Amino acid sequence: MIENRVFDELQVGDTASVSRTLAQEDIELFALVSGDVNPAHMDADYAATDLFQRVIAHGMWGGGLISAVLGTELPGPGAIYLSQSLRFTRPVCLGDTITASATVIEKRAHHNVLLDCRCVNQNGEEVISGQAEVKAPTEKVRRPRITLPEVRLRDHDGYRKLMEMTSNGAPEPTAVAHPCSRAALLAAIEAAEANLIAPILVGPEGKIRKAAEDAGKDISTYRVVSADHSHDAAAKAVALVRSGEARLLMKGSLHTDELMAAVVPSATGLRTERRISHAYVMDVPEHPTPLIITDAAINIMPSLDEKADIIRNAIDLAHVIGIGEPKVAILSAVETVNPTISSTLDAAALCKMADRGQISGGLLDGPLAFDNAINEAAAKEKGIVSPVAGHAEILVVPNLEAGNMLAKQLTFLGGADAAGIVLGARVPIILTSRADSLRTRLASCAVAVLMTRAATKAAPGLAAVQA
Template sequence: MVKNFDDLLAKVKSGQIKKVAVAVAQDEPVLEAVKAAQEQGIAEAILVGDESAIKKVADKIGMDLTKFEILHEPNDIKAALKAVELVSKGQANMVMKGLVDTANFLRAVLNKEVGLRTGRLMSHVAVFEIKGFDRLIFLTDAAFNMYPDLKAKIDILNNAVEVAHAVGIDTPKVAPVCAVEVVNPDMPATIDASILSKMNDRGQIKGCIVDGPLALDNAISEEAAKHKKVGGPVAGKADILLLPNIDAANVMYKTLTYTSESRNGGILVGTSAPVILTSRADSFETKTYSIALAALVAQK
């Protein structure tokens, strides 16, 4: 059972090593993470971008480029497209954003000819190891889908479940988080939560246990759930927190990042291969854990 990032890294290393294609690789924090991933046996890499700029950064951080394949492409848009193409052709298992605008990177990911489209909704899954918790917490969607309707929430939920399965959680417990734990017709998120739970009961959503609506305290704290007399298989034991919109999810993501003693990584899924889309504000450690998480999903 994977309960923290040490367990997650051990699981990655026990499988077949995967390869990440880095789009516009001349980015110092990204190359530091790629270097660490290679040194720790997490993943190998193909660096796509301006070769001279890549070498300049590598010299600065003491990175031995003889251990990496470099594809020279000075044009950022073409480099992003080439990195994605490497994945779609099976020459790499995942793609990572480097020093390129997010919009241009995602255009490459969604390119009709060489992109990673599947017909499913793409969504972001963040995984947190938080001091005091005996399990990893999966948070979705803090970065990509803004105000998902019920249909989108089904895809977002299924995407998160797939990541949890890849990490090693066979039947993750999913809490559709709302402000309250009762269905209120004036609060649409509670209605969506109740429908998701009923769909799970009837086998329309598989591979997990869904129960909601649940307020956050009742989702993650058994003590709070007991005090409020909130029962069920998920109350106080949630693995996956499905937040109602990007406002709630992003605030929670950043609150955990900046105010708790925690470690995290995150990826985009719903594509034919994992997409590592980290923020420039994310730490080197977060970028490395994101590569490890993507490698596990690629192995699955």
């Protein structure tokens, strides 16, 4: 229970205290709540400095502990803060346990109370001292103490490494097909401002300039190639790639199937001997590595041969983003071969193809259910002994519906980001959505840039895809 002490109950000398240990999470939570990202607070380079210790521990944290004593213990609920003065006498370090106490030293008119405030560390050393004046409650309050919700901070910056990997090098010439909406144009310009791409804007010129006006962006430095409509824009953007004027292709504000219709023709498109496929590079909070989900956007019900190419494309992608020997889980509803579930038969065949060298560059296992593909405990519970089970980095779904639902569940329920890219064509194709965050849009471009630079350097496994 939480119970206050009304003015008439208070006596000079009454005291109360709370104790808490300063953790890194306390600092990060304060930064989230306050917006205070002063490097002296957040940068590890400051961690050993007196500035870091004093500003963090004294300014926001120690004062907060004193406030907790006054608001929950003495006088407790109903107390109104009037003033406070604090003197910081000793630094507080991460890991220190601080006890904050308040002692009544004077009762004043109008139910005002003056309290001596003090914080000491685990060694009994005083770190904060001062006084606070509050208006004490006059009505008794006694009720169940509120249970605070569990708050978990999630490290959600998995795309930082991708951006760092692209930091050296010139921006890649990129044909942007039909960037005729504010969101589509912004995606291209933001990638240009991040030094990832040099956009060539292909579409109806009037619509492009209107989109730039809506976005508040100056496009005078960018090349604009006029096109009559979205189909014409897709065709001309592909032609720029075929001619070598562009090294990447980026989707603007046209439907994906319109763009792909210009990509797939053998005579005029960007086809190779590989099946074209789509992959999401997922940044999932609290998951230690990126998750590549494929195919969630292009191949509706892929055949066994098409799945083999989908896996080869995903393995090439994994190599480019720094995964040397990716663990490939071929997903189904169950982890055993069942003749009535075709995806389990495909999984078994694909694994045998890998055993015979028909698919190389990664470790394959399947069929695996989603839980035992990514969760080691779930795999052990099922008795699955495999270097892939519980540690998968590539998730190969049985069909487009399953991939699309899995990616969107992770995005909208799990807080993940999904950077999309099309593989298997002559050049990587960047797919972004209006709902994508800036981080996701830049990550999609970064992945494409890494792919095309790797192809230029003739990295193993990529020449066949992008030759």
